[in-house]
Amino acid sequence: MKINLLFLLVVLLYSSMSFAQSPKELAEIWEKEHISRLFPSDVRHKDLLTYLEDLRKLGLKVDEVGRSNADRSIHQVEFGRGPLKIFMWSQMHGDEPTATSALIDMLAYFQKNRRTDWIKKIEETVTIRAVPMLNPDGAEAYQRRNLQGIDINRDARDLRTPEARLLKKLRDDWSPAIGFNLHNQQALTTVGQTPKQAAISLLVVFGDEAKTLNEGQARNQRIAAAMAEALQQLIPGHIGRYDDEWTPTAFGDNFSAWGTPVILVETGALHGRDEMFLVKLNFVAFVTALQSIVTGREKTQDPAAYVSLPSNGSGGIVNYLFRRANIVNNGETTVGDIGVIAARRRASFSVSAKISAVGTLKGITGLDEYDASGFYVYQRFGKARPGELGEFYFYKLDRTVDWKSSDLAFKYPPDAIFSAGRFIKGAGLVPKK
Numbered sequence: 001m002k003i004n005l006l007f008l009l010v011v012l013l014y015s016s017m018s019f020a021q022s023p024k025e026l027a028e029i030w031e032k033e034h035i036s037r038l039f040p041s042d043v044r045h046k047d048l049l050t051y052l053e054d055l056r057k058l059g060l061k062v063d064e065v066g067r068s069n070a071d072r073s074i075h076q077v078e079f080g081r082g083p084l085k086i087f088m089w090s091q092m093h094g095d096e097p098t099a100t101s102a103l104i105d106m107l108a109y110f111q112k113n114r115r116t117d118w119i120k121k122i123e124e125t126v127t128i129r130a131v132p133m134l135n136p137d138g139a140e141a142y143q144r145r146n147l148q149g150i151d152i153n154r155d156a157r158d159l160r161t162p163e164a165r166l167l168k169k170l171r172d173d174w175s176p177a178i179g180f181n182l183h184n185q186q187a188l189t190t191v192g193q194t195p196k197q198a199a200i201s202l203l204v205v206f207g208d209e210a211k212t213l214n215e216g217q218a219r220n221q222r223i224a225a226a227m228a229e230a231l232q233q234l235i236p237g238h239i240g241r242y243d244d245e246w247t248p249t250a251f252g253d254n255f256s257a258w259g260t261p262v263i264l265v266e267t268g269a270l271h272g273r274d275e276m277f278l279v280k281l282n283f284v285a286f287v288t289a290l291q292s293i294v295t296g297r298e299k300t301q302d303p304a305a306y307v308s309l310p311s312n313g314s315g316g317i318v319n320y321l322f323r324r325a326n327i328v329n330n331g332e333t334t335v336g337d338i339g340v341i342a343a344r345r346r347a348s349f350s351v352s353a354k355i356s357a358v359g360t361l362k363g364i365t366g367l368d369e370y371d372a373s374g375f376y377v378y379q380r381f382g383k384a385r386p387g388e389l390g391e392f393y394f395y396k397l398d399r400t401v402d403w404k405s406s407d408l409a410f411k412y413p414p415d416a417i418f419s420a421g422r423f424i425k426g427a428g429l430v431p432k433k
């Protein structure tokens, strides 16, 4: 009896080792094996074509399945020959690029390691079809909408865009059992009312306004729970649940209604981590989801890790917060806090930051906070108010400055200058909290 138990343990251990990589192991795999080279926000259509050529060379099936409004090619990559159909699409919003690179990395890794037991199991159990970068024109301009200025994700019913028509056709022709709708959310999205950034938020998308939990959605909740559990090991407390308001014109809601229950993955940001780290998180989340499906583990998974995720919050954090600054406006000085928010831009572009709030900012946390109490703070154009650029001159309080003088920075060189999200002069002078 004892020997049998021991044998069972060894078998269990072996099978868990060979068919379920830990989140940490998957992260290490991505570190070693990823083929995406650029920051996702810098990936243009031509770069995607290079990635797709890499996949083709590895032997993957890559097909052009449609064209964008500006006649850019849109591609579908296929892996596996199993009966369960899984459809994944990314970047239907042009400035939401993280998952595009993660899909490329995952498919390349699977194809290269088809002989490995756990990947062979994926290959035999499921067929994955992935459309990386559904909106190449939006990606080129780094904007949410397509070239017609239409939000493809509000075009699931009207089908006014070629990209939406293609997406619907790909679903209708194939009827996948599961869909993964891959997006990016605002970098300042928080987990509930905490000041923690939601680096990833998940949502199991219902197929009706009444939020009926059918079999597909219950399964997706268990899969999402497996994804959340894995991510909690890498970024504890930084996972949220996306708002599940029914949006009748959105694709996720309609896919679910049409019979392909969708899991929405929204990648945010994590302070101090770059975009490649987020690609890695996506890779771990996708592979975990697939493993939970092919091993059948999802059937016994407790959905709690998903269901109990705090909802996304907003408004609680800013990128930069200057506390107790002596703010100079029209020659008058008032003491207050200044909050500054950075816009979503390509990694290779300099940061564009705007003042979001001025005053006593209680309940707001800065990802970077400075104690500006020892300084006069002058907005570069003399307008320290919301909506203006977050560009500042800092003068020590013992300086005498004629605030009305033209060419202020020339006549009165600032002790420190904050520009494009960093101190370009006097770094370290204004104490960081």
Ligand SMILES: [Zn+2]
Pocket (backbone or CB within 6 Å): 093, 096, 183, 184
């Ligand atoms: Zn989006």
